[in-house]
Amino acid sequence: xxxxxxxxxxxxxxxxxxxxxxxxxxxxxxxxxxxxxxxxxxxxxxxxxxxxxxxxxxxxxxxxxxxxxxxxxxxxxxxxxxxxxxxxxxxxxxxxxxxxxxxxxxxx
Amino acid sequence: xxxxxxxxxxxxxxxxxxxxxxxxxxxxxxxxxxxxxxxxxxxxxxxxxxxxxxxxxxxxxxxxxxxxxxxxxxxxxxxxxxxxxxxxxxxxxxxxxxxxxxxxxxxxxxxx
Numbered sequence: 001x002x003x004x005x006x007x008x009x010x011x012x013x014x015x016x017x018x019x020x021x022x023x024x025x026x027x028x029x030x031x032x033x034x035x036x037x038x039x040x041x042x043x044x045x046x047x048x049x050x051x052x053x054x055x056x057x058x059x060x061x062x063x064x065x066x067x068x069x070x071x072x073x074x075x076x077x078x079x080x081x082x083x084x085x086x087x088x089x090x091x092x093x094x095x096x097x098x099x100x101x102x103x104x105x106x107x108x
Numbered sequence: 109x110x111x112x113x114x115x116x117x118x119x120x121x122x123x124x125x126x127x128x129x130x131x132x133x134x135x136x137x138x139x140x141x142x143x144x145x146x147x148x149x150x151x152x153x154x155x156x157x158x159x160x161x162x163x164x165x166x167x168x169x170x171x172x173x174x175x176x177x178x179x180x181x182x183x184x185x186x187x188x189x190x191x192x193x194x195x196x197x198x199x200x201x202x203x204x205x206x207x208x209x210x211x212x213x214x215x216x217x218x219x220x
Binding site: 033044045048050096100 | 141150152153156163164166196198200207208209210211213214216
């Protein structure tokens with residue numbers, strides 16, 4: 001059964017700084033997802049990564065996938081307060097399995 | 109664009125009562141998934157349906173049941189509610205052969 005782990009679980013960042021969230025998964029996953037969740041809200045799709053070496057960028061967020069290492073990263077560039085949220089990665093075979101989540105707090 | 113619709117948005121029930129949550133997937137999406145998210149937890153997969161048949165089952169208690177109807181909407185039925193069932197319940201839908209999962213806004217169930 002696919003297991004997905006993220007680290008760190010909590011990340012306090014200063015505005016303007018860069019940081020990376022790591023997502024490891026246990027077995028072959030067809031694809032890798034990143035979602036954002038604001039408190040009490042739904043899950044907003046950020047990226048879907050389909051193949052080894054895939055890199056996608058949207059604004060200050062960039063996601064990449066290394067299927068050989070079973071590792072995906074979400075890199076945050078020059079963080080701003082609006083990025084404060086919980087970020088989940090997820091792997092999928094026939095269903096989406098989420099990682100533990102990373103609570104990101106961007107401090108002014 | 110149409111999204112995944114869940115109802116109700118909020119629900120308060122007493123212990124041992126029953127609850128029914130509804131999910132209306134995006135038109136032409138043929139697969140529905142149910143997730144349970146406790147406070148500070150990641151969403152846990154409960155059950156999924158493809159073309160009205162159960163396709164996978166996760167950590168769904170025996171007190172819960174679900175089905176998908178001919179119009180593709182799905183209902184999650186929860187009986188003998190316990191305090192620990194208090195959570196956000198999300199429904200997601202997808203189209204077989206595509207890669208996206210679209211989530212609804214969720215139903216917040218509070219058991220008192």
